[in-house]
Amino acid sequence: MARSWATMEDFEAFLDGGGLVEADDAMPDAYRQAVFAFIEMHANSELMGALTERDWIPKTPGLRHKMAVLAKTQDEIGHGHLLYMVAADLGVKTRTQMLEDLFAGRSRFHNVFHYRAVTWGDQVAIAFLVDAAALISQQAVFKNCSYGPYKRILRRIIAEEGFHMRLGEDRMMRIAEGTARQRQMFQESLDRWFWPALQLFGPDSKPDDMLLRWHIKSERNEALRDRWVQRFVPMLQGYGFTVPAPGLRWDDEARRWDVGPIDWAPLRRTLAQGGPDSARRIGEAADNWRRTAWVRTALSDGNGS
Amino acid sequence: MSEQGAIREFLLAFADDEHLMGQQHTEWIGVAPFLEEDLAFSSIGQDELGHAAMLYELVLELDGIEPTDTAVDLLAFGRPSHAYRCCHLVEYVTEDWAEALVRHWIYDAFEEKRWHLVAGSSVPKLAAIAGKALQEEAFHRRHADALLDKLLEAPQARKRILDALEAVAPMVPGLCEAAAGEARAVAEGATAGATADLLEPLVRAIDERFGRSTAAGLTADDPADGQARRTRRSGSFEPLMARMREVLDFDPEAVW
Amino acid sequence: MHVYEVFVKKDGRDEFRHAGALEAANDELAVVLAREAYLRRAEGDRLWVVRRDHVVAAADDFVGPNADKPHRHHDGAAVAARRKASRQSQQ
Numbered sequence: 001m002a003r004s005w006a007t008m009e010d011f012e013a014f015l016d017g018g019g020l021v022e023a024d025d026a027m028p029d030a031y032r033q034a035v036f037a038f039i040e041m042h043a044n045s046e047l048m049g050a051l052t053e054r055d056w057i058p059k060t061p062g063l064r065h066k067m068a069v070l071a072k073t074q075d076e077i078g079h080g081h082l083l084y085m086v087a088a089d090l091g092v093k094t095r096t097q098m099l100e101d102l103f104a105g106r107s108r109f110h111n112v113f114h115y116r117a118v119t120w121g122d123q124v125a126i127a128f129l130v131d132a133a134a135l136i137s138q139q140a141v142f143k144n145c146s147y148g149p150y151k152r153i154l155r156r157i158i159a160e161e162g163f164h165m166r167l168g169e170d171r172m173m174r175i176a177e178g179t180a181r182q183r184q185m186f187q188e189s190l191d192r193w194f195w196p197a198l199q200l201f202g203p204d205s206k207p208d209d210m211l212l213r214w215h216i217k218s219e220r221n222e223a224l225r226d227r228w229v230q231r232f233v234p235m236l237q238g239y240g241f242t243v244p245a246p247g248l249r250w251d252d253e254a255r256r257w258d259v260g261p262i263d264w265a266p267l268r269r270t271l272a273q274g275g276p277d278s279a280r281r282i283g284e285a286a287d288n289w290r291r292t293a294w295v296r297t298a299l300s301d302g303n304g305s
Numbered sequence: 306m307s308e309q310g311a312i313r314e315f316l317l318a319f320a321d322d323e324h325l326m327g328q329q330h331t332e333w334i335g336v337a338p339f340l341e342e343d344l345a346f347s348s349i350g351q352d353e354l355g356h357a358a359m360l361y362e363l364v365l366e367l368d369g370i371e372p373t374d375t376a377v378d379l380l381a382f383g384r385p386s387h388a389y390r391c392c393h394l395v396e397y398v399t400e401d402w403a404e405a406l407v408r409h410w411i412y413d414a415f416e417e418k419r420w421h422l423v424a425g426s427s428v429p430k431l432a433a434i435a436g437k438a439l440q441e442e443a444f445h446r447r448h449a450d451a452l453l454d455k456l457l458e459a460p461q462a463r464k465r466i467l468d469a470l471e472a473v474a475p476m477v478p479g480l481c482e483a484a485a486g487e488a489r490a491v492a493e494g495a496t497a498g499a500t501a502d503l504l505e506p507l508v509r510a511i512d513e514r515f516g517r518s519t520a521a522g523l524t525a526d527d528p529a530d531g532q533a534r535r536t537r538r539s540g541s542f543e544p545l546m547a548r549m550r551e552v553l554d555f556d557p558e559a560v561w
Numbered sequence: 562m563h564v565y566e567v568f569v570k571k572d573g574r575d576e577f578r579h580a581g582a583l584e585a586a587n588d589e590l591a592v593v594l595a596r597e598a599y600l601r602r603a604e605g606d607r608l609w610v611v612r613r614d615h616v617v618a619a620a621d622d623f624v625g626p627n628a629d630k631p632h633r634h635h636d637g638a639a640v641a642a643r644r645k646a647s648r649q650s651q652q
Contacts, residue, residue, distance in 0.1 A: 061559070067355060347597075
């Protein structure tokens with residue numbers, strides 16, 4: 001162990017002073033568990049996101065288009081890989097345990113990846129709205145994250161998310177400039193995905209949120225959500241789509257968009273019981289994991305692990 | 306068949322193989338045996354799709370059509386089944402990773418030889434594409450070999466791989482079957498030799514790699530003439546192409 | 562499986578940098594898999610992989626004392642002050 005702190009007060013003073021914690025530091029166990037849980041959920045979300053997109057990749061309309069979409073989903077897998085490696089180094093669970101917990105339905109991941117992409121429009125909506133939400137969250141974590149290994153890989157993850165955002169907006173632009181059927185398809189996708197994407201940020205942060213106190217997160221959920229709303233409401237409208245929020249209004253005084261009251265019941269239901277597509281997707285992933293176990297076993301043999 | 310038609314036919318067979326092989330490899334995204342492999346195999350699939358796109362563009366140029374993305378997609382996804390020239394090995398759909406790996410090794414062993422044949426092509430663009438492709442092939446070959454080196458050492462994995470070889474081997478002669486008109490393409494210098502001549506060295510390489518004689522399996526149940534110069538599709542093709550076309554068919558007027 | 566640490570370098574720019582880690586069964590697979598895990602967009606053109614259990618690490622308290630050697634960081638303050646004073650007197 002490299003560094004240790006006599007008391008939680010000392011440790012928090014170190015964090016408040018901008019200190020970066022490294023994997024081999026003797027960090028307080030509560031911090032270790034909190035940072036681990038946060039990274040594990042991020043990793044799971046990247047992987048589940050890739051599995052959501054995977055259903056539609058073979059149907060991508062166009063050969064070079066398909067290559068671009070593949071590269072994006074490959075990045076999500078890559079993010080999962082980076083995050084699972086960093087999470088494993090915290091010594092709470094091994095990479096295999098994390099994956100097996102995920103495939104056994106024991107782990108958490110972002111609400112949006114409990115839903116199914118039912119049309120190609122959904123695929124584009126996810127690439128645009130959900131990736132944007134994820135990017136806003138990650139930028140806020142990166143800005144002031146106290147866990148060094150996480151902060152360092154976030155730099156790479158955020159750079160790659162930038163490519164995804166541009167790809168997503170480019171595809172949405174083509175749809176916006178396209179046929180009536182295309183626009184209708186995307187409007188329906190927007191109706192399905194706008195609220196889940198907005199809820200990716202979660203309900204308002206609690207005053208005693210330890211993730212904020214320990215500089216794992218640097219901004220409150222409601223601030224991040226608002227940033228997304230201010231950016232995407234005008235953008236979607238600019239492309240000629242309707243934002244599916246009945247209470248939406250422009251507050252001329254505050255110079256900002258207000259989406260009206262948020263119904264959190266679907267989010268709570270999804271996180272408590274799983275969403276409409278969780279069981280299928282996790283089941284398929286678990287089947288695949290079992291079917292390819294022989295490869296991992298053969299590669300591990302003779303190496304003592 | 307005219308010179309132009311012969312070269313076109315030859316290139317289409319090449320492009321369709323690359324397209325379908327890339328498609329099959331990339332079906333493993335998210336479900337490869339482990340994350341690092343997911344990344345590597347997806348890249349290899351992307352490379353093959355990229356080769357297909359470049360070859361389709363070349364076909365369009367020979368046809369005097371501007372090779373826009375839309376024109377490429379029409380060629381890649383819009384032909385009736387009988388107009389495709391892919392071999393049955395790349396049409397074969399599998400959910401067995403051992404079969405996917407064995408096919409990957411065999412296909413890339415063959416590909417390397419096929420690209421070498423066109424590296425000095427009289428069609429300058431084809432020679433340029435070969436230069437790029439051969440650089441990428443080196444990675445594909447090393448990837449498949451590195452995995453097989455390790456997996457063939459483990460008795461249980463070895464058995465799965467040899468079973469997979471047995472399943473895939475009957476489709477190997479079809480891989481080396483030429484589309485009609487290839488002799489003309491050879492005569493014009495578009496390619497340096499007959500694809501059929503690659504079969505014997507390929508079988509030798511397979512035997513060496515997997516440590517067993519595959520020759521007996523080659524004539525089992527899918528003899529090369531079953532493909533009729535690559536004009537006959539296997540049962541896997543239609544459902545696969547229908548799936549790939551789903552969004553394109555949703556709105557034929559659309560640009561995505 | 563072994564954990565490998567991955568280092569990459571862009572030609573003419575900087576030192577080798579630690580990019581992350583991966584799991585691989587042997588050195589050859591580590592090199593092959595590292596390329597697509599860390600250099601998909603040519604983030605570097607040189608690549609090292611090192612088995613984590615082969616890395617020789619020094620303890621922090623062994624390295625630490627060298628953070629307190631002010632005599633090796635001569636700040637040139639006195640010379641700078643004299644130069645500044647002489648510039649001002651010339652104006």
